[in-house]
Amino acid sequence: MKRQALLWSAACLALASCHAGMATAGPETERSGPVPADQRQAAPDLVGDSLDGGPLRLADYRGEVVVLNAWASWCGPCRAEAPELRAAHEHLAAKGVRVLGLDADTDPASGRAFQREHRLGYPSFRDPSGRQMLRFPRGTVPPGVPFTVVIDTRGRIAAVHAGPVTEREVRDLALPLTRS
Secondary structure (H helix, E strand, O other), rough: OHHHHHHHHHHHHHHHHHHHOOOOOOOOOOOOOOHHHHHOEOOOEEEEEEEEOOOEEEEHOOOOOOEEEEEEEHHHHHHHHHHHHHHHHHHHHOOEEEEEEEEEOOOOOHHHHHHHHHHOOEEEOOOOOHHHHHHHOOOOOOOOEEEEEEEOOOOOOEEEEOOOOOOOOHHHHHHHOOOO
């Protein structure tokens, strides 16, 4: 009963943040730009199932720049940014940038439908309990969706963007990391 109440509270917070159009975030996560290389924290090694049911591990992408976008099918801003992320995925893959998703839906069918509807060609972690999101260092990611984390080739958090993201913003955050 207590666990169910906690999950419900977390879902309500995420929904309220999403409906506001921008995730609630502290000053350290509000549309932050690049983090200087000597101040970057290690990204957690997310390990889990993809929406397709296959295994997915963030460490498998070490050596590449990773754009990790947290989303949910019921989130209006997430729906608005999906075409932008699809375009970023399509245009940046040849430059060594990989886009991954982190789906907060409790129902995997909803997440799969969202991926099909928006023709997202990249894998997404299933994170119905929010445990993957909670693995990030405290204060580095906002409590609601959407948010985007850019991870450098060494597996460190290079930027966090709270709220919906555009293809241009993804390019501006990720491409400089391909040259370092």
